[in-house]
Amino acid sequence: MKAARLARRNVLHRPLETGLSVLLLSFGVGIISLMLLMQRSLTEDLDRNIKDIDLVLGAKGSPLQLILANVYHVDVPTGNIPLADAQKVMRHPYIEEAIPLAYGDNFELFRIVGTEASYPAHYNAQVSTGKMFDAPFEVVLGQEVASATGLELGDTFYSAHGLTDGTDVHRDKAYTVVGTFERTGAVIDQLILTPIASVWGVHEDIEDADEEITAVLLKKKNPLAILTLPNLLRDTPMQVALPAIEMNRLTQQFGIGLQTLRAVALLIMGLSFISVFIALYASLRDRRYELALLRTMGAPPRRLFALVLFEGLWMTAAGIFAGLLLSRLGVMALGQVLADRFHYDVTQLAPVQGEFVLVAAALLVGAFAAGIPARSALRIDISNTLGQGR
Amino acid sequence: MLKTDGLRYRYEGGDTELAFPDLRMEKGEELLLLGASGTGKTTMLHLVAGMRTPTAGTVNLAGVAFSALPTAERDQTRGRHMGIVFQTAHFVRSLTVGENLALARSLAGCSPDEAAAKTVLEELGLAHKWNARVDALSVGEQQRVSIARAVVHGPGLILADEPTSALDDANTDAVLTLLRGQAERTGAALLIVTHDQRLKDRMSRHVALNPIA
Numbered sequence: 001m002k003a004a005r006l007a008r009r010n011v012l013h014r015p016l017e018t019g020l021s022v023l024l025l026s027f028g029v030g031i032i033s034l035m036l037l038m039q040r041s042l043t044e045d046l047d048r049n050i051k052d053i054d055l056v057l058g059a060k061g062s063p064l065q066l067i068l069a070n071v072y073h074v075d076v077p078t079g080n081i082p083l084a085d086a087q088k089v090m091r092h093p094y095i096e097e098a099i100p101l102a103y104g105d106n107f108e109l110f111r112i113v114g115t116e117a118s119y120p121a122h123y124n125a126q127v128s129t130g131k132m133f134d135a136p137f138e139v140v141l142g143q144e145v146a147s148a149t150g151l152e153l154g155d156t157f158y159s160a161h162g163l164t165d166g167t168d169v170h171r172d173k174a175y176t177v178v179g180t181f182e183r184t185g186a187v188i189d190q191l192i193l194t195p196i197a198s199v200w201g202v203h204e205d206i207e208d209a210d211e212e213i214t215a216v217l218l219k220k221k222n223p224l225a226i227l228t229l230p231n232l233l234r235d236t237p238m239q240v241a242l243p244a245i246e247m248n249r250l251t252q253q254f255g256i257g258l259q260t261l262r263a264v265a266l267l268i269m270g271l272s273f274i275s276v277f278i279a280l281y282a283s284l285r286d287r288r289y290e291l292a293l294l295r296t297m298g299a300p301p302r303r304l305f306a307l308v309l310f311e312g313l314w315m316t317a318a319g320i321f322a323g324l325l326l327s328r329l330g331v332m333a334l335g336q337v338l339a340d341r342f343h344y345d346v347t348q349l350a351p352v353q354g355e356f357v358l359v360a361a362a363l364l365v366g367a368f369a370a371g372i373p374a375r376s377a378l379r380i381d382i383s384n385t386l387g388q389g390r
Numbered sequence: 391m392l393k394t395d396g397l398r399y400r401y402e403g404g405d406t407e408l409a410f411p412d413l414r415m416e417k418g419e420e421l422l423l424l425g426a427s428g429t430g431k432t433t434m435l436h437l438v439a440g441m442r443t444p445t446a447g448t449v450n451l452a453g454v455a456f457s458a459l460p461t462a463e464r465d466q467t468r469g470r471h472m473g474i475v476f477q478t479a480h481f482v483r484s485l486t487v488g489e490n491l492a493l494a495r496s497l498a499g500c501s502p503d504e505a506a507a508k509t510v511l512e513e514l515g516l517a518h519k520w521n522a523r524v525d526a527l528s529v530g531e532q533q534r535v536s537i538a539r540a541v542v543h544g545p546g547l548i549l550a551d552e553p554t555s556a557l558d559d560a561n562t563d564a565v566l567t568l569l570r571g572q573a574e575r576t577g578a579a580l581l582i583v584t585h586d587q588r589l590k591d592r593m594s595r596h597v598a599l600n601p602i603a
Binding site: 382 | 432433436439441442461462463465466468469470474476478480481482483484485489493494497498499539
C-alpha cells in the first residue's frame with residue numbers, strides 16, 4: 001500500500017479533526033479566491049466600459065457620479081446640458097471622437113439611451129438580428145435586455161419616466177424594436193439604444209427638454225485636452241471628468257475594506273495551518289503504537305515521515321479544493337444578486353492567475369505545518385513504545 | 391535462520407548490564423525462552439528483532455549480520471524475514487482486517503495476493519472478519535488476527551512475546567496450536583518468549599533466562 005493511500009485512510013479515520021482543518025482552510029482560501037475572482041471581474045468590467053473614453057462631458061456635480069451614470073449606467077446623471085454648449089466642446093480641435101448621450105426613461109428598469117450609431121460602434125457592438133436604428137422611436141436592444149424582457153423584432157412598448165421605477169408611463173409615443181445587439185460584455189448589453197431625437201420627442205410635452213443632452217463621451221486627439229477643457233468650462237454649468245482617475249479613486253476607497261477582508265482571510269488560513277499541525281501532532285501521540293508497528297513490519301523511518309507529510313497534504317489539498325469550490329459558488333450567488341439588482345454580470349469561473357499562487361503557497365505552508373510532526377515520527381523509539389504493553 | 395552471539399545490553403543510565411544466552415535456530419525449529427519478570431525477556435526479543443541495538447554481541451539473521459545494519463535496512467530486513475506477535479495486539483486502525491494483512495505483505499515486499507491472505511485468516515477461523523474494522527474485534531480475535539499478520543508474508547522466523555499470559559488453559563493450547571500450525575505450514579522457526587510456566591510442558595526446547603548477570 002502506498003504511503004499516500006494509507007495517509008488518506010488515516011485522515012478519513014479522524015473525521016472531526018480533519019473536518020475542522022479542512023473547514024478553516026476552505027474558508028481562508030475561499031475568501032481570498034472570491035476576492036481575486038471579483039477583482040478580475042470588476043477590473044475587466046471597468047476597463048471594458050472605459051475602453052478609450054478619455055473624458056466625459058456633463059453637468060457640474062460629482063465627477064464620480066458623472067462617470068458612474070454615463071459610462072457604467074449605475075448612478076443617476078448629474079443633470080442635463082444644452083446641446084449647443086456641448087457642441088462647442090465636441091467640435092474642439094483636441095477632440096477626436098464625441099458620442100452624445102441623452103436619457104431619462106426606462107423600460108422595465110432598463111435604460112433607454114438616446115445616442116448615435118457611434119456609441120455601439122465604439123464598443124464593437126454588432127447588430128445580431130434586425131437592423132441598426134435610423135429613425136426616431138426605433139430601438140435596438142442590448143443582449144441582456146432582449147433576453148430579460150422577451151421583446152422581439154417588431155414589438156412595441158412605452159417607456160416609463162425616470163430611471164428607477166416603471167410606474168409613470170408615457171402613453172403617447174411607442175418605441176418599436178428594430179434590432180438586437182450581440183453580447184459585448186460591456187454595459188451596452190443592459191441598454192436600449194435609440195436616436196437622440198426619440199428622447200427629445202417623449203419629453204416635449206412634459207418639460208422644455210428640447211435640445212438638451214445628458215453627457216458626451218469624448219476621445220482626445222491631443223493630450224492637452226485633459227488640461228485645456230476644464231479651464232474652458234470653468235464658468236459654464238458643465239464639467240469634464242476623467243473615467244480612469246475617478247475609477248481609480250473609487251477602487252482605492254474599496255481598497256481599505258478589501259485589505260481588511262484579506263487580512264481576516266489570511267488569519268483564518270493561519271489558524272487552519274495551526275489546526276493541521278495540532279491534528280497531526282495529537283494523532284501521532286495517539287498512534288505511536290501504530291507507527292512503531294509499521295516500523296516492525298518493514299517500513300523504514302522515512303516512510304513514516306512521508307506518511308505524516310501526506311496526511312497534512314491531504315488535508316491541505318482538501319481545504320484548497322473546497323475553498324475554490326466555495327468561491328465559485330460565491331461568485332455564482334453574488335453574480336445572481338448583481339445581475340438581478342444592477343443588471344451586472346460578474347459570473348466568471350475560470351481560474352485567476354493569483355489563485356495559482358494561492359494554491360502553491362497553501363500547499364507549501366501545509367507541507368511545513370505537517371513537516372514538524374512528520375519529523376517527530378522519525379524519532380519514535382519502537383522498542384520502548386511496543387515493549388511497555390500499554 | 392537465527393544465530394545470536396554474546397548479546398549484552400545496558401539501558402541508558404542503568405548500572406547493570408544484561409547478558410543473554412546464545413541462540414541457534416534453524417527453519418522449522420521451535421524454542422521457548424523462559425524467564426521470570428525482570429530477566430529481560432522482552433529486551434532479548436527486541437534485540438533479536440533488531441528493535442534495539444545490543445551493547446555487545448551480534449544477531450545473525452538468514453546469513454546477514456542483522457544487528458549491524460543501519461536502521462532503515464534493519465527495518466526492511468525485519469519486515470521481510472520476521473513476523474512478530476506482540477504482547478498487546480496493535481493494528482493500523484484506519485484499515486480493515488484484510489487491509490492490515492495486505493499492508494503486512496506489501497511492507498515485506500511480497501506481491502499483493504489476496505487469496506493467500508484470506509487463506510491464513512480462514513485457518514485462524516476468522517475468514518468472515520476480512521472486511522471488519524479492527525476496533526470491532528474482540529480481544530481474542532485481535533490476538534488471532536495479529537498471529538495472521540505475523541505469518542501472512544511467509545517469514546522465516548516468527549517471534550511471539552507472551553502470547554498466552556492472559557489466557558486460560560484451553561485458550562493457551564489453542565494459541566500455541568495456531569502458532570505451531572502456522573510455523574509448520576510456512577516452515578518458519580518459532581521463538582516464544584514468556585514467563586508462563588504452562589508452556590514449559592508443551593514445548594520440548596527451552597532456554598532459561600537467568601536473573602541479571
